[in-house]
Structures are given as structure tokens and as C-alpha cells.
Amino acid sequence: MTQSADFSLIPGETGDTLVLHGPLTVATMGALDPQLRAITTPLAWIDLADVGEIDTVGAWVCVRMARDSGAQIIHPRETAVRLIAALQQTDSQTVAAEPIVLPWWHRALGHLGDRVIGMAVGALSVLGFVGQMIVAAGGLLRHPSRFRYRALVHQMELVGVDALMIVGLMSFLVGIVIAQQGAVQLRQFGAEVYTVNLVGRLTLRELGILMTAIMVAGRSGSAFAAQLGTMKLTEEVDAMRTIGVAPMEALVLPRVLATVIMLPLLGVYSAIMGIIGGAVLGQASLGIPFITFLTRIREVVPTHDIWVGLVKGPVFGLIVALAGCYQGMQVKTDAEEVGTRTTAAVVMAIFTVIVLDAVFAVLFSEVGWG
Amino acid sequence: MTDADADADTTTTLAPDPAFPIRVRGLRNAFGGQVVHDRLDLDVRRGEILGVVGGSGTGKSVLMRSIIGLQVPEAGTIDVLGQSITAARDDRDIAIRSRWGVLFQGGALFSTLTVAQNVEVPLREFHPDIGDDLLAEIARYKVRMTGLPMSAGARFPAQLSGGMRKRAGLARALALDPELLFLDEPTAGLDPIGAAAFDQLILGLQATLGLTVFLITHDLDTLYEICDRVAVLADHRVIAVGTIPELLALDHPWIDEYFKGPRGRAAQSARRKGG
Structure with a gap:
């Protein structure tokens, strides 16, 4: 029922051009995203001319790749323009607040302490x-x-x-x-x-x-x-x-x-x-x-x-x-x-x-x- | 969807028309002896925000529940996005669940999951192939798109205010990039500033995502501000659908009282001043 999405890389002087094909939707990106993450060559352009349907998930992946590689998004269609603009706005407001992950012994001790205090408070x-x-x-x-x-x-x-x-x-x-x-x-x-x-x-x-x-x-x-x-x-x-x-x-x-x-x-x-x-x-x-x-x-x-x-x-x-x-x-x-x-x-x-x-x-x- | 699929249930399906994602014909709902809907017809146009109003007990929520397949009607046909809801035999038959999002009145967030996990639930359910990294990213930008702070994603529903819970519920409703959005009294229980902000949020998202919105509300400001058309429920039916000026031209006593009462006038004058 759904077509799958695909991509190809065209080498260029300042960097490769990533050409995306097919629908970029929540249904197709699950398969495509790991492949895109595996791209290591520098990108200069992300070409969306051949992209059919696009939703926020597809647009998000484009925005993320453009942000991470410094590439320009080219030839987006009308829907893509709108979604990418909305997501870029969201993304720029996003202050990276990664949760701090403590080492396991730290967490284990913390957990134990919580339990002890919890028991005392409980009593x-x-x-x-x-x-x-x-x-x-x-x-x-x-x-x-x-x-x-x-x-x-x-x-x-x-x-x-x-x-x-x-x-x-x-x-x-x-x-x-x-x-x-x-x-x-x-x-x-x-x-x-x-x-x-x-x-x-x-x-x-x-x-x-x-x-x-x-x-x-x-x-x-x-x-x-x-x-x-x-x-x-x-x-x-x-x-x-x-x-x-x-x-x-x-x-x-x-x-x-x-x-x-x-x-x-x-x-x-x-x-x-x-x-x-x-x-x-x-x-x-x-x-x-x-x-x-x-x-x-x-x-x-x-x-x-x-x-x-x-x-x-x-x-x-x-x-x-x-x-x-x-x-x-x-x-x-x-x-x-x-x-x-x-x-x-x-x-x-x-x-x-x-x-x-x-x-x-x-x-x-x-x-x-x- | 292929033509062959559509032909399978032509007996109960109306001619599919992409301009009308929701079509209701001859709907009848009754609980015990009490009739809620009788011969109710309604068409929702693609890309519009349709407000649904009616007095208490006229079955606004029941209509929404019927359309999304939670309530099996006694009679009538309901087609959503070209598929029959009424002909479906059980939950699994309704494959279009991934193409609509629903915001319930209280938010109906899963209380044991964080907001971000709540958003991930439908994604995991319908698209198990999405990797954890992408899943987390999607949840993060959906949370941001509904105007919540980043930190809200890691919180549990009980730790959020009523307004934030509604936004979180909206983020979950939008998780799968649906074409249809059902909202049950989204601004009820919000302060006027929060309600106005929520109206603008819906309007903005509708424009960005190209949504068709089915919105149940009692909030006259919402009706004036964001609804393209308004459907009025009374006497077990949809008695009128149209823009507010069109409805007022009908001279129906209930509609007049609704829109021309003191609250209606206030909302109207606010609308004139505002724009």
C-alpha cells in the first residue's frame, strides 16, 4: 500500500548532494532513518525535488540532517517548505537539555539511600x-x-x-x-x-x-x-x-x-x-x-x-x-x-x-x- | 487504498469523495429509550475547522465517539477518509485509526508514562520499525510544536497543569501526523489567556499540517476565532451547518439565543475590535 522511500548520493565539489526519493512520512522514515544516519560523507545539498508526500517526521529528518551537516535544503515543494519552516522554528527554540545519566554505582547508591530514607519516613x-x-x-x-x-x-x-x-x-x-x-x-x-x-x-x-x-x-x-x-x-x-x-x-x-x-x-x-x-x-x-x-x-x-x-x-x-x-x-x-x-x-x-x-x-x- | 478494497463494502459505503473526509448519513443513536441522534447527516470538508455546538445532552460527544468508532450506532452510515466505520466489524477493521488523532476532554494521557512516552505510544504501535533515536526526536519536536517547554517531555501527567495536560494530549493526538483531528472541548477549564493561546495553537497547527479539525466546543470565542464553519446539534439532528453569519441569518430561536445572548454578543464585539 505504501511505497518505500529511498536516497542517492551525487558527489560534488563542495560536498555530496543527497537526493531523496519517494514519500517521506512516518510510515517510511523508520526504515530510511538508520541509513541516513549512517552517511558519513560531508553534504552540501539536500534535494527534495523527487519527494512525494511529506509529513513532519520526514521534514524533521531533513531539518536535522541540514542542521548537523550544514547542508542546504533545495527544491522543496509547497508542503515541505511549510513543514520545514515550522520545524526549524521549533528546533531553534529547542535548548538541548539532555538528561544527565549518572554512573550505575552512583544510581545504585542513590536508590539505596532513597529506600532507607523512605523506610524511616514511612515508619x-x-x-x-x-x-x-x-x-x-x-x-x-x-x-x-x-x-x-x-x-x-x-x-x-x-x-x-x-x-x-x-x-x-x-x-x-x-x-x-x-x-x-x-x-x-x-x-x-x-x-x-x-x-x-x-x-x-x-x-x-x-x-x-x-x-x-x-x-x-x-x-x-x-x-x-x-x-x-x-x-x-x-x-x-x-x-x-x-x-x-x-x-x-x-x-x-x-x-x-x-x-x-x-x-x-x-x-x-x-x-x-x-x-x-x-x-x-x-x-x-x-x-x-x-x-x-x-x-x-x-x-x-x-x-x-x-x-x-x-x-x-x-x-x-x-x-x-x-x-x-x-x-x-x-x-x-x-x-x-x-x-x-x-x-x-x-x-x-x-x-x-x-x-x-x-x-x-x-x-x-x-x-x-x- | 485500491478500488478493489473500496468495492468490497459498497453496500454501506457512500461514494468516496476526497473533498469530504467525514460523511455521516442517517445516524441513529439511542441509549435505552432515550434517543440521542435520529437521522443525523453531516459532512466535514477537507481542510476546514468545523465547530460543533449544541445544548447539554444533544450528543456532541456521542457524535464524535460514533465517528471514531468508539460508539456503535443503531443505524446509519459513517464514512471517514473513504472507509466505512459502521461496516467495520471490530477494532482491527478500522485501519484508519492511524490517520486521525483524538484529544479527549481531560487529555486522557496514560498516567504511568511520561509525556514523551505518551507521544511515542501510537508511533510504537503503528510503526515498530522506527528506531529509538528517531522516536525520541519525534516525541521531542511534537512536544515543542504544541508549545510545551522541553522539560515537559520527561514529566508525568500528574505533574502538569490542566493547560499543559491538554497540550500534551494534543502532542499525542498529532503523533502520527494525522489528517483528521478530533478535539472534545479543548478550551474547557482553561483560563481566557490559556484558551486564546490554545485557539491560536490549533489554528497554527491546522495551517502548518493541513489538518481537518472536528471541534466540539462551548467556547464562543473559539467559534468566532478559529472555526470555518459551525454545525448546530438540536432535536437529535444537525439542524444547520455554516459560517456564523449564515447561521444567524436562519432565524432559528436556539441559534439566536446561543449567539445573540449576552455571552455571544461579548464574543462578537471582541471579535470586531480584534480584527
């Missing part, structure tokens, strides 16, 4: 965010009528009720896996019956709440970050401020509170589903009747195991919701940042939850709740 601003939230919570305690119960209930539904299905299924399956794997190992000591202890204590103390926290971080923490981040981008958050609604009160506190309330509940539910999973496996392949399994749980699991789970629940909930809301509220520039902030929210939440879980493990064994 400070998380602290600032927590402070703002406490101030907002204090304000609400003094004026409880301002509290948004509807938003809280709505968020509790999203965080808690809507997660029942997936958390339940996950816990049930994990309960089965623990019971099955535990039984295989304990059988070697003839202590199969201790599978009940394993399932009961593990789900109530650790796995129930930990898995729930991770699931909620993935479901709700990410949603918080994406929602708030998008609201920041569309200036909804700013609009709320100008109307006199504090975003902390209206957006952040209901989400945080909802997660703090729902996570322990979900954790207990998860532990129960895990135990049921274990009991189902016990019935099916260990020969322990379902009811016996549940009765044994009551005998072998100390009450403080339930407390361990319940104490961790609200703390993990706070971490997950804070990470989501904080990252969401930090969004400033563009759609890509919403994505990176959402990822950061989930990573931050899960990492902190696991670190805190280890701290809790040490703490509880110190106070004799081992």
Missing part, C-alpha cells in the same frame, strides 16, 4: 497516622453522636459476614490436613488419640486466628487500600474535608473498628470449623467417633488457649485495617500507585501479623499459658 508517617486515628477516636468518645454506626455495621458485614464462607471452608480443610498429618506421625508412638489435642490446641491458639488474619488482610485490607486510594485520586477525600467531614472519622475509624470487632469472632469461628474438620477425619479414618472427638476437646484443651486466640484477634484486626487504610490514604499520583499501595498494604499486614504472632507466643509461655 514516622505510620506513627503519625496512628496518632491521627487516636485523636479522631478521642473526639468521637466526647461526641458519640457523630459516630457512623451505619458505616460500621456495613463494614462489619463486608469484613466479617461476607468472609464466613471462605474462612469456614479454609479452616475446615486445614483441620482435616492437621488431623491426617498428625495422626500419621503420632501413630508411630501409638499415640493416635493425641491427634485430638493437636487439632484442638493448634486451631484455638494459633492457626484459627492467624489464617483468619491473613485471609482478612487479603480480602479486606486490600479492599480498604484500593477504595481509599481511589477516593484520594478522585479528590473525594478532599471534598469530604471541605464539607467538614473528617475522613478519619467517616472512612478510617469504621473500617478499623469493624475489623477489630470481626477478626476475633472470625478467629473463633475458624477454630471451630477446624476442629469440626479434624473430627470428621477422626470419624472417617481414625476410628474416633465424632462426638467422642468433641468431648475429648473439652477435656484436653485448657481454657487459656481460647483466651490466647481471643487476645490476639483484636490486635491482628487493628494491624490489618491500619495497614489497609494507611496505604490507601497515602495515594497521591496515579492509578499505578493504587496498585502498589494495595500490594504494600497486604504485605505489611501479613508480615506484621506473623511477627506479632511470634512475640505473642513467647509472651504467653512466659505468663504460664504455654
Whole structure:
């Protein structure tokens, strides 16, 4: 459909004449430009008499070659005259401002420094965010009528009720896996019956709440970050401020509170589903009747195991919701940042939850709740 | 384009006429029960700046979206540069996308790319054979041609003001040296000085590049200053096309109110004083 462009060089006394043929357009210059750049002989004239169609890309290449080699452009047609004049004007106004490229080690060190400073600033601003939230919570305690119960209930539904299905299924399956794997190992000591202890204590103390926290971080923490981040981008958050609604009160506190309330509940539910999973496996392949399994749980699991789970629940909930809301509220520039902030929210939440879980493990064994 | 290609869809194609790069016949657009366009006809002449005006909700943007193939009309034919848009079955059929440029209202720049990279996107898409050096040079002079400072090329859209974003959007629209330029309210949201400068920029580029411009606007100054003809959308149709004096001679109540209202008079008197 398109013809290709071509050129020929005619030697002359003061320098060669570059004769261009065919259409000089954006479609043809891609192939021609590297060849023209390869010309090393000095040019005196650039002849455009045989040029058909020309657009700004073709004209630009002519202007550039004329500028670089000092050649004169001759025989341009009407369109070419107009375009070349426009481009020469643009070019003359162009102050060459080449970006400075630093050596790689310089950039690597700079990058590292940016990261370190970024982490320090990040830690400070998380602290600032927590402070703002406490101030907002204090304000609400003094004026409880301002509290948004509807938003809280709505968020509790999203965080808690809507997660029942997936958390339940996950816990049930994990309960089965623990019971099955535990039984295989304990059988070697003839202590199969201790599978009940394993399932009961593990789900109530650790796995129930930990898995729930991770699931909620993935479901709700990410949603918080994406929602708030998008609201920041569309200036909804700013609009709320100008109307006199504090975003902390209206957006952040209901989400945080909802997660703090729902996570322990979900954790207990998860532990129960895990135990049921274990009991189902016990019935099916260990020969322990379902009811016996549940009765044994009551005998072998100390009450403080339930407390361990319940104490961790609200703390993990706070971490997950804070990470989501904080990252969401930090969004400033563009759609890509919403994505990176959402990822950061989930990573931050899960990492902190696991670190805190280890701290809790040490703490509880110190106070004799081992 | 060969004759054989043109013959393939003669059933829906009007006789191609190089003098009219855009031809719309019997266009009908409706959303749900709400009719936006009905039996709408419009011809755009080569090399003109056609202003499109109409009250809110008369479907100016929908008309533009129909012409550039973003909106599939219920009925009617639209030919652009001798090819049928309405007969095309999917995006790939519309090969003439490289022959028009579109400036959306908000600029619609890709927010994760710099201005220069934004300009390079259509070039890379349609002409992968262009080398990186030439690509960078093209992006640089396009950015300069739209009146942006050199430094703007390396910036991200979020770092630019509204007026600069429009210019950057225009640079991207012009990336492929199109024959047609679609502008959706280019001066909306600009201050009067910025708007006047943008008008002059469009006028200058139109003369230099020989563009045909389809321009949706509410800006009376723009209409008086740079439009060769004005198309008026009302009652689901283009009720009139012509120069402003021609339109005023029609004695249509909406047109009279539009151009002879207080704002219209102000723009008119400014025009008389100016030239």
C-alpha cells in the first residue's frame, strides 16, 4: 500500500548532494532513518525535488540532517517548505537539555539511600497516622453522636459476614490436613488419640486466628487500600474535608473498628470449623467417633488457649485495617500507585501479623499459658 | 487504498469523495429509550475547522465517539477518509485509526508514562520499525510544536497543569501526523489567556499540517476565532451547518439565543475590535 522511500548520493565539489526519493512520512522514515544516519560523507545539498508526500517526521529528518551537516535544503515543494519552516522554528527554540545519566554505582547508591530514607519516613508517617486515628477516636468518645454506626455495621458485614464462607471452608480443610498429618506421625508412638489435642490446641491458639488474619488482610485490607486510594485520586477525600467531614472519622475509624470487632469472632469461628474438620477425619479414618472427638476437646484443651486466640484477634484486626487504610490514604499520583499501595498494604499486614504472632507466643509461655 | 478494497463494502459505503473526509448519513443513536441522534447527516470538508455546538445532552460527544468508532450506532452510515466505520466489524477493521488523532476532554494521557512516552505510544504501535533515536526526536519536536517547554517531555501527567495536560494530549493526538483531528472541548477549564493561546495553537497547527479539525466546543470565542464553519446539534439532528453569519441569518430561536445572548454578543464585539 505504501511505497518505500529511498536516497542517492551525487558527489560534488563542495560536498555530496543527497537526493531523496519517494514519500517521506512516518510510515517510511523508520526504515530510511538508520541509513541516513549512517552517511558519513560531508553534504552540501539536500534535494527534495523527487519527494512525494511529506509529513513532519520526514521534514524533521531533513531539518536535522541540514542542521548537523550544514547542508542546504533545495527544491522543496509547497508542503515541505511549510513543514520545514515550522520545524526549524521549533528546533531553534529547542535548548538541548539532555538528561544527565549518572554512573550505575552512583544510581545504585542513590536508590539505596532513597529506600532507607523512605523506610524511616514511612515508619514516622505510620506513627503519625496512628496518632491521627487516636485523636479522631478521642473526639468521637466526647461526641458519640457523630459516630457512623451505619458505616460500621456495613463494614462489619463486608469484613466479617461476607468472609464466613471462605474462612469456614479454609479452616475446615486445614483441620482435616492437621488431623491426617498428625495422626500419621503420632501413630508411630501409638499415640493416635493425641491427634485430638493437636487439632484442638493448634486451631484455638494459633492457626484459627492467624489464617483468619491473613485471609482478612487479603480480602479486606486490600479492599480498604484500593477504595481509599481511589477516593484520594478522585479528590473525594478532599471534598469530604471541605464539607467538614473528617475522613478519619467517616472512612478510617469504621473500617478499623469493624475489623477489630470481626477478626476475633472470625478467629473463633475458624477454630471451630477446624476442629469440626479434624473430627470428621477422626470419624472417617481414625476410628474416633465424632462426638467422642468433641468431648475429648473439652477435656484436653485448657481454657487459656481460647483466651490466647481471643487476645490476639483484636490486635491482628487493628494491624490489618491500619495497614489497609494507611496505604490507601497515602495515594497521591496515579492509578499505578493504587496498585502498589494495595500490594504494600497486604504485605505489611501479613508480615506484621506473623511477627506479632511470634512475640505473642513467647509472651504467653512466659505468663504460664504455654 | 485500491478500488478493489473500496468495492468490497459498497453496500454501506457512500461514494468516496476526497473533498469530504467525514460523511455521516442517517445516524441513529439511542441509549435505552432515550434517543440521542435520529437521522443525523453531516459532512466535514477537507481542510476546514468545523465547530460543533449544541445544548447539554444533544450528543456532541456521542457524535464524535460514533465517528471514531468508539460508539456503535443503531443505524446509519459513517464514512471517514473513504472507509466505512459502521461496516467495520471490530477494532482491527478500522485501519484508519492511524490517520486521525483524538484529544479527549481531560487529555486522557496514560498516567504511568511520561509525556514523551505518551507521544511515542501510537508511533510504537503503528510503526515498530522506527528506531529509538528517531522516536525520541519525534516525541521531542511534537512536544515543542504544541508549545510545551522541553522539560515537559520527561514529566508525568500528574505533574502538569490542566493547560499543559491538554497540550500534551494534543502532542499525542498529532503523533502520527494525522489528517483528521478530533478535539472534545479543548478550551474547557482553561483560563481566557490559556484558551486564546490554545485557539491560536490549533489554528497554527491546522495551517502548518493541513489538518481537518472536528471541534466540539462551548467556547464562543473559539467559534468566532478559529472555526470555518459551525454545525448546530438540536432535536437529535444537525439542524444547520455554516459560517456564523449564515447561521444567524436562519432565524432559528436556539441559534439566536446561543449567539445573540449576552455571552455571544461579548464574543462578537471582541471579535470586531480584534480584527
